[in-house]
Amino acid sequence: MNIGSITKQPAEVLDYDIDFSEWLRAGDTLQTINVDITRLDGVAISTDDLATKYVINSTPIAKIWLEKGLGGQSYKVEVTTTTREGRTKQVELRARVRDY
Known part of the structure; x- marks a missing residue:
């Protein structure tokens, strides 16, 4: 399920709930939270691309901290959580990095 899109600059480190x-x-309760980031152009992720800095579990909120990213590049951020009772839910958002 796509839950929206965000725009950030390469130097920003921002959190998203x-x-x-x-x-x-x-x-x-949320037991595990995994974040997978891919470039929408299909190129493999490099050290300068969008990355996860932190993931904080504050059931029912998953707080995802994102850093870096290449200006002009778009990414898919998939967040998959598993609950204590064994349910799994996956959501995604689109992230665009713009160097203004």
Whole structure:
């Protein structure tokens, strides 16, 4: 499920909250949160590309900190979480890096 898009500059380190509260059942909690970033042009990720700096689990919120990125490049950020009760949910957002 695509949950939206963001735009950032290469030097920015910004956090984004992903709210899983509508999906979680009462009493269930986020157990693991994995972030996978790919370039939309299909080129392999390099050290200067968009990257995850931190991931913070604050059930029902997954806070994703993103850094770097190449100006003019677009990325797909997939966030996959597994709950304590064994459910798995995957969402994605598009990230565009613009050097103004």
